[in-house]
Amino acid sequence: MIDEKIRSGFHKALGAWFQAAGRSLPWRDDPSPYRVLVSEFMLQQTTVAAVLPYFARWMRSFPDVATLAAASEESVLKHWEGLGYYSRARNLHKAAKAIAANFQNKIPAELSQLRSLPGIGPYTAAAITAFAFDQPVSVLDANIARVIARLFDCRHDITTAAGRRFLEQAATALLPASGGRQHTSALMDLGATICRSGPPECSLCPVQKFCRAADPASLPIKPAKKPITHLVEWCALATKRRHVFLIPSPGPRWKGLWLLPPAEPSDTEPTATLTYAITRYRVTLHLRPTTPVGDWSPFPLDNLPPMPTPHRNALALALALTKPRALIE
DNA sequence: TTCCGGAGTC
């Protein structure tokens, strides 16, 4: 796909740029397998800036595989609260248990063994192999996919099988013989900073002379987005003696978290209303005061269990709008 | 308000 002289020139230019401009990150400065594992789970669908404080707190509470494996799911989810996609936390917890039980608390280095762990798909397995074990493997996250699509002027939709094959081949052709950690980090940082989504900063690009893109801002090609659906939800606000009544999530969404109970729509004015966006939905959430039902569980307002952000925010808003006396009665 | 991002399920 590319000439070896070109590849080594690319590698040299990219490496020099990374030495000078690469980001310092906690899981990069100390890339122990466990730290890399945790960071990769947190970074799925989530930006570096959002992950940083969660990563630091996680490492203080769960410094190694054995500690995480022994922790309760409630404690694990409480540490994940606000980060979203809570199945990642449950899977990371399960993976730690499996690593404790089957791999003597050592993160396996084999791609196939990594893939056998819950929550580790093709991307995360490759990323751990590159970052924790410094292997030269192709790691196609959104940033690197964009960089590769532009470098090779990929005209396929990158979500199709043909597009993925194209990127996989091109990324593999760029791999060095060793040093997967720096190569992958450099491509990611290039994608995050210079070769960013939207119009890239080509004038600052260390590998511009290797780039075949005629119109880089138009790449990568992706399918059109689905239209947004508007929904209206009503939830119950039941408080008593500085406690609020919650229910465990009844379905796969927000599994393991506690929610405000559902309520019938009301003609009267809601106590509090907020809107939030989730995937392709825009939800208007109304709260109304309600008397607790038998199987709802009370929780102290100053010691709440893990809750999804919209419900936590709705509760906080309603409490701010409610007279203190009303909570006690 | 819009944009962005991987694994699992079916």
Next chain:
DNA sequence: GACTCCGGAA
């Protein structure tokens, strides 16, 4: 291969 899941940054 379509569809689900969450929150933060720009």
